[in-house]
Amino acid sequence: MAQNFKYPPDSDLRRLLRFEPDSGAIWLGDRRMVLMHTMALAALRQDLMSSVGPEHARRILTRMGYASGLCDAEYAKKMRPGETLQDSFMVGPQLHMLEGAARVTPVKLNFDVPAGQFYGEFRWDHSWEAYAHRQKFGLVDDPACWMLLGYASGYTSAFMGRLILFKETLCAACGADHCLIVGRPIEEWPDGEAHRVYFTDDSLMDKMEALQSQVEALKSTLEPVSQGGQMIGASPAFRKAYTLMQKVAQTQVTVLLTGETGVGKERFARALHELSNRAEAPFVAVNCAALPAELIEAELFGVEKGAYTGAHAARAGRFERADGGTLLLDEVGELPLAAQAKLLRVLQEGEIERVGGETTRKVNVRLVAATNVDLEQAVLAGRFRRDLLYRLNVYPICIPALRERTADIELLAQSMLARFCALHSKRITGFGERALQALQQHNWPGNVRELENLVERGVILASQGGMVEVEHLFPNQPELAQTGLGSHGQLVSLPTTVEDDLSARILGSGSSLEEIEARVLDHAVARARGNLSEAARLLGLTRPQLAYRQKRRYANGADVPTLEPTRPPGAM
Ligand SMILES: [Zn+2]
Numbered sequence: 111m112a113q114n115f116k117y118p119p120d121s122d123l124r125r126l127l128r129f130e131p132d133s134g135a136i137w138l139g140d141r142r143m144v145l146m147h148t149m150a151l152a153a154l155r156q157d158l159m160s161s162v163g164p165e166h167a168r169r170i171l172t173r174m175g176y177a178s179g180l181c182d183a184e185y186a187k188k189m190r191p192g193e194t195l196q197d198s199f200m201v202g203p204q205l206h207m208l209e210g211a212a213r214v215t216p217v218k219l220n221f222d223v224p225a226g227q228f229y230g231e232f233r234w235d236h237s238w239e240a241y242a243h244r245q246k247f248g249l250v251d252d253p254a255c256w257m258l259l260g261y262a263s264g265y266t267s268a269f270m271g272r273l274i275l276f277k278e279t280l281c282a283a284c285g286a287d288h289c290l291i292v293g294r295p296i297e298e299w300p301d302g303e304a305h306r307v308y309f310t311d312d313s314l315m316d317k318m319e320a321l322q323s324q325v326e327a328l329k330s331t332l333e334p335v336s337q338g339g340q341m342i343g344a345s346p347a348f349r350k351a352y353t354l355m356q357k358v359a360q361t362q363v364t365v366l367l368t369g370e371t372g373v374g375k376e377r378f379a380r381a382l383h384e385l386s387n388r389a390e391a392p393f394v395a396v397n398c399a400a401l402p403a404e405l406i407e408a409e410l411f412g413v414e415k416g417a418y419t420g421a422h423a424a425r426a427g428r429f430e431r432a433d434g435g436t437l438l439l440d441e442v443g444e445l446p447l448a449a450q451a452k453l454l455r456v457l458q459e460g461e462i463e464r465v466g467g468e469t470t471r472k473v474n475v476r477l478v479a480a481t482n483v484d485l486e487q488a489v490l491a492g493r494f495r496r497d498l499l500y501r502l503n504v505y506p507i508c509i510p511a512l513r514e515r516t517a518d519i520e521l522l523a524q525s526m527l528a529r530f531c532a533l534h535s536k537r538i539t540g541f542g543e544r545a546l547q548a549l550q551q552h553n554w555p556g557n558v559r560e561l562e563n564l565v566e567r568g569v570i571l572a573s574q575g576g577m578v579e580v581e582h583l584f585p586n587q588p589e590l591a592q593t594g595l596g597s598h599g600q601l602v603s604l605p606t607t608v609e610d611d612l613s614a615r616i617l618g619s620g621s622s623l624e625e626i627e628a629r630v631l632d633h634a635v636a637r638a639r640g641n642l643s644e645a646a647r648l649l650g651l652t653r654p655q656l657a658y659r660q661k662r663r664y665a666n667g668a669d670v671p672t673l674e675p676t677r678p679p680g681a682m
Contacts, residue, residue: 148241169308180265182261206265213236215234228294237255250284252284275293275299277293351509366503380438388435394432396409398443399441410452417466421466436477439478442479442481450495457477512554520541526566539576542577548584568583
């Protein structure tokens with residue numbers, strides 16, 4: 111039975127396509143695209159055929175199309191919420207047209223997603239691939255639209271959640287006037303198994319299974335085990351700081367870590383500890399800014415019973431707890447002057463005295479201090495002791511800000527993604543390309559810690575099985591105005607959406623909301639040639655609602671509009 115198909119408007123899909131010549135990028139939603147000559151693709155096809163043979167070339171090109179169809183299937187999930195399932199499905203054929211593959215006309219389409227049933231027939235006119243194939247090889251005996259078929263199979267398989275195989279029953283490369291394709295679940299094709307080879311490695315099922323086992327593997331390693339001093343980073347700025355740290359690790363020298371807040375000073379200190387011969391002994395970190403001033407001395411050096419009200423029992427301080435190991439004094443610039451004096455004495459004598467105690471204890475501690483303030487400045491301002499600074503500043507290592515090591519951003523983000531996916535039981539396939547670009551371009555005032563927060567939020571917001579997209583990382587950032595496709599396919603400057611543009615223009619007009627409503631009502635009535643029912647329909651109102659609004663205006667003293675002379679219906 112012939113079905114009558116009508117595509118829903120594709121303005122939603124056209125809006126996905128953005129040209130950013132200034133940044134050298136073209137986007138389809140979150141996916142980066144590229145404009146490429148079909149002649150270049152035809153040359154690639156010819157090279158593939160002669161180097162790996164037709165069968166392998168077909169396989170490679172089919173899989174390329176399949177990957178592309180998988181990507182576009184994501185839009186079927188996102189676009190057209192609340193529309194019929196058939197309209198959602200049409201995202202694929204409509205995108206395929208927008209992308210320049212061919213003109214796609216549905217001939218027959220029956221599917222039932224929960225039942226896994228699918229039967230589809232589509233006609234392709236002007237397939238670029240048939241054209242390119244004929245250019246290189248002349249008329250051939252077998253259908254040749256491999257990439258396009260791969261796309262149809264990939265898109266439909268992702269949409270249906272099972273492998274749907276499309277085959278060409280007519281192809282313009284064989285001399286037909288157009289191509290015709292038929293799609294069914296692979297099991298329903300008598301020779302389906304023979305075609306599986308084109309898809310198996312990329313099949314959704316395989317991907318899901320592989321991801322599942324990755325998650326399990328990550329979960330088992332989730333405990334913060336020692337990294338053996340390993341840290342992530344390949345940029346020159348990072349490698350320089352890391353090498354300095356490696357060189358000093360085996361000594362007993364006091365290290366001063368400097369750098370902006372969030373650059374990972376504690377992680378550096380921990381790596382230093384793990385690379386030192388103290389690795390088996392404790393690593394103790396104390397944030398000097400987080401402790402109330404009156405408790406700092408007791409925290410660092412310990413306290414004897416009854417030293418002050420509330421000291422009910424004797425307690426070891428951080429120095430004692432770190433005995434044999436490494437003590438990190440983070441934000442050391444925040445230490446009060448009294449505590450600085452005591453710290454200096456400990457560093458000079460190598461022994462501590464608990465608060466309220468009379469005896470001294472020997473401690474063997476490797477000290478690492480960290481600060482994000484300029485200690486020289488603090489000395490000049492009288493907030494930090496110069497002699498203590500000399501003691502601490504034996505071996506300074508400056509950890510670079512994240513914006514100075516952009517080459518590491520993706521590495522770090524991918525590793526954080528794996529960690530947070532395991533932590534939050536999420537299966538996420540990666541970052542969208544636009545998301546990665548946004549990560550590269552961000553200024554990172556909060557450094558690695560900020561990146562960590564963004565990635566964790568992204569993992570929480572991204573949908574199960576999907577990708578972390580730019581809106582999951584930066585939910586409040588407006589989209590940039592870009593170039594897109596106009597109604598006739600020409601390139602035009604696009605605001606974020608038509609609605610936004612209209613709203614912006616209205617806000618800029620200086621009119622009140624009431625004036626704008628009045629103008630829109632008059633416009634609708636004029637366009638309906640005075641027919642109030644028709645005007646109400648244009649406005650999405652009922653006739654009584656429109657009459658009420660009109661009446662309210664005239665009650666407020668507005669002039670009754672003069673209607674344009676109406677013609678009787680049917681008059682020419
Ligand atoms: Zn064809």
